[in-house]
Amino acid sequence: MTTAPATGADVTSEDAWDHRRARGATGLLRTFNDAGVLEAVDVHVAQRLCASLGERDEQVALALALAVRAVRGGSVCVDLHTVAEEVVLWTEVPDDPAAAAAGSEPDAEPEAGEDPAAVLPWPEPGAWYAAVRASALTRPSEGGATVLRLLEDRLLYLDRYWREEQQVCDDLLARPPLDAPTDVESTALETGLDRVFPLPGYDEQRAAARTALTQRTTVLTGGPGTGKTTTVAALLALLAEQAEVAGRPRPRVALAAPTGKAAARLQQAVEEELAGLPAVDQERVGRPQAVTLHRLLGSNPRSSTRFRHHRGDRLPHDVVVVDETSMVSLTLTARLLEAVRPTTRLILVGDPDQLTSVEAGAVLADLVAGLAGHEHLAVAALRTSHRYGDAIGDLATAVRDGDADRALDLLRSGDEHLRLVEDPDPVPAVRELVLPRALELVRAAASGEAEAALRLLDQQRLLCAHREGSAGVRHWNRLVERWVAEETGEPVWATWYAGRPVLVTANDYGLGVHNGDAGVVVRDPVRGLRARVAAVPQALDLAPSRLGQVETMHALTIHKSQGSQADEVLVVLPPARSRLLTRELFYTAVTRARGRVVVVGAEAEVRAAIGRRAVRATGLRQRLGGAGPDVPGEG
Numbered sequence: 001m002t003t004a005p006a007t008g009a010d011v012t013s014e015d016a017w018d019h020r021r022a023r024g025a026t027g028l029l030r031t032f033n034d035a036g037v038l039e040a041v042d043v044h045v046a047q048r049l050c051a052s053l054g055e056r057d058e059q060v061a062l063a064l065a066l067a068v069r070a071v072r073g074g075s076v077c078v079d080l081h082t083v084a085e086e087v088v089l090w091t092e093v094p095d096d097p098a099a100a101a102a103g104s105e106p107d108a109e110p111e112a113g114e115d116p117a118a119v120l121p122w123p124e125p126g127a128w129y130a131a132v133r134a135s136a137l138t139r140p141s142e143g144g145a146t147v148l149r150l151l152e153d154r155l156l157y158l159d160r161y162w163r164e165e166q167q168v169c170d171d172l173l174a175r176p177p178l179d180a181p182t183d184v185e186s187t188a189l190e191t192g193l194d195r196v197f198p199l200p201g202y203d204e205q206r207a208a209a210r211t212a213l214t215q216r217t218t219v220l221t222g223g224p225g226t227g228k229t230t231t232v233a234a235l236l237a238l239l240a241e242q243a244e245v246a247g248r249p250r251p252r253v254a255l256a257a258p259t260g261k262a263a264a265r266l267q268q269a270v271e272e273e274l275a276g277l278p279a280v281d282q283e284r285v286g287r288p289q290a291v292t293l294h295r296l297l298g299s300n301p302r303s304s305t306r307f308r309h310h311r312g313d314r315l316p317h318d319v320v321v322v323d324e325t326s327m328v329s330l331t332l333t334a335r336l337l338e339a340v341r342p343t344t345r346l347i348l349v350g351d352p353d354q355l356t357s358v359e360a361g362a363v364l365a366d367l368v369a370g371l372a373g374h375e376h377l378a379v380a381a382l383r384t385s386h387r388y389g390d391a392i393g394d395l396a397t398a399v400r401d402g403d404a405d406r407a408l409d410l411l412r413s414g415d416e417h418l419r420l421v422e423d424p425d426p427v428p429a430v431r432e433l434v435l436p437r438a439l440e441l442v443r444a445a446a447s448g449e450a451e452a453a454l455r456l457l458d459q460q461r462l463l464c465a466h467r468e469g470s471a472g473v474r475h476w477n478r479l480v481e482r483w484v485a486e487e488t489g490e491p492v493w494a495t496w497y498a499g500r501p502v503l504v505t506a507n508d509y510g511l512g513v514h515n516g517d518a519g520v521v522v523r524d525p526v527r528g529l530r531a532r533v534a535a536v537p538q539a540l541d542l543a544p545s546r547l548g549q550v551e552t553m554h555a556l557t558i559h560k561s562q563g564s565q566a567d568e569v570l571v572v573l574p575p576a577r578s579r580l581l582t583r584e585l586f587y588t589a590v591t592r593a594r595g596r597v598v599v600v601g602a603e604a605e606v607r608a609a610i611g612r613r614a615v616r617a618t619g620l621r622q623r624l625g626g627a628g629p630d631v632p633g634e635g
């Protein structure tokens with residue numbers, strides 16, 4: 001098995017103006033920049049900090065630059081003992097020259113070739129580590145700031161991430177245990193569990209709910225359709241009942257998710273599951289409103305990493321439920337934990353096998369590994385899928401378990417829920433699948449049926465790993481727009497047209513739209529074209545020109561699809577050597593589907609996806625006393 005390289009694009013070209021080249025670099029920094037391991041920003045930060053603290057050892061400068069690089073790749077630290085094996089450089093050949101020239105080609109398709117990282121002059125790890133430890137960069141400066149931090153003789157951090165990780169660990173471990181339940185509470189708990197889980201087949205959820213009710217802090221994990229939301233809905237009812245029997249006021253509940261789309265989905269799923277509970281429980285829970293985590297914490301216009309609620313002004317809630325925790329970065333987790341009162345029930349829900357947060361950290365996976373064995377911090381795992389019939393669930397399990405043979409067998413089995421499009425030219429097959437839906441969307445939008453158009457958006461999703469290249473979002477968006485234009489006669493260059501699906505790419509608190517919100521342009525008979533955005537708490541109707549940053553969403557990157565689902569999902573796999581193609585990426589794509597998965601790609605690409613892990617360097621699980629770092633190639 002291989003591991004996905006963190007980042008690194010080849011910059012061995014002769015183009016001295018390449019934005020990745022640090023023209024003032026010398027020595028090791030120059031060598032690693034020329035090879036494409038380091039980008040200009042890594043080199044510049046290292047040079048500046050080394051100069052300001054009088055550090056002349058180029059090995060220390062290289063370590064610092066690699067720590068900056070690590071964060072760019074989603075890790076929170078760099079392991080000096082293994083970094084030489086983990087860095088893989090592939091010669092990348094962008095197939096979209098315009099985008100490449102504009103420097104916006106972070107993820108184009110690589111070509112086969114010898115990995116040049118293997119021949120770089122990597123320092124000997126022991127001596128390297130000793131040099132870093134002896135450096136002024138690892139000691140507080142006169143102003144009190146420390147640049148680099150070390151953990152457990154191998155992990156090297158930029159100070160900010162070291163402190164955030166330590167804070168997350170300290171805040172979690174400091175959360176007090178619950179008082180032992182009274183006899184009355186215990187009895188109410190048992191009868192309550194019988195009431196909300198009356199049927200056979202709910203044993204896992206019952207056990208998970210029992211765990212969560214007896215703990216202040218619970219991590220509730222499970223793959224798609226394993227009943228996480230059902231458990232959350234039941235938990236809310238039982239927590240309200242527990243408060244009632246103890247004579248406490250009804251708990252104040254916060255439901256939050258990292259993106260608007262995920263919050264909207266959480267809201268809908270909780271409402272559906274609550275509707276299945278006895279009337280007394282529905283009445284107890286009321287209608288909690290799901291919000292984004294940023295909104296819960298109170299966005300601060302002056303800072304993207306600091307919020308209105310913090311240690312000095314905590315959230316008022318008695319129960320805080322966070323869904324899609326796998327998408328929450330280390331920084332946001334730190335902000336959440338300092339804002340939640342120590343006595344608040346905290347329930348972190350998610351699927352640790354999914355892609356991690358866009359920003360640095362792998363918090364959910366670290367918690368699952370690191371909390372095992374802790375008495376007052378529980379991990380409750382749901383394993384049985386209740387949603388699919390269950391071919392998609394079987395495929396997700398095969399991908400998660402690294403069983404490529406089984407995944408391919410399932411995809412080729414002829415099951416109505418699965419399909420593998422292996423054609424060397426997949427365009428006709430994708431056109432046949434995608435165009436009817438796109439035209440349906442245009443028809444609904446052109447007749448002003450906004451709600452129907454928004455519902456249609458959730459019926460099908462075309463997912464790509466990359467933004468650029470022949471397997472990328474931009475290419476497929478253009479293709480679908482051209483197919484639609486051929487059918488409707490609309491000019492292909494029109495920016496706004498009825499039936500254009502859009503994805504909001506930046507928060508606009510004034511408008512009430514958030515990065516990740518989906519929408520569609522509809523024709524209003526009186527006002528002309530309007531953008532209908534599925535924002536939370538309610539859909540918005542806006543003049544398209546007011547939407548500042550949007551992208552067309554006939555196709556979407558798998559990263560951006562996190563937190564949402566569609567009835568049918570088409571996954572266009574990139575070439576096997578793409579550094580983005582990992583098991584976590586493929587698993588995330590497959591599990592976006594409610595009813596059908598179509599994988600567009602060759603067998604080699606399916607095998608590459610399943611065989612390669614996305615590994616992030618973090619130290620949280622060790623700090624929590626867990627299983628140790630992810631070892632590339634394992635697992």
Ligand SMILES: Nc1ncnc2c1ncn2[C@@H]1O[C@H](COP(=O)(O)OP(=O)(O)OP(=O)(O)O)[C@@H](O)[C@H]1O
Nearest residue numbers: 201202222223224225226227228229230231386387
């Ligand atoms: N024990 C069970 N037996 C039968 N059906 C169940 C059971 N638990 C949940 N379900 C049903 O299975 C479906 C999936 O459940 P739920 O939405 O709670 O899963 P989830 O883990 O939250 O899914 P997702 O990954 O989409 O968030 C729902 O329709 C739910 O009503």
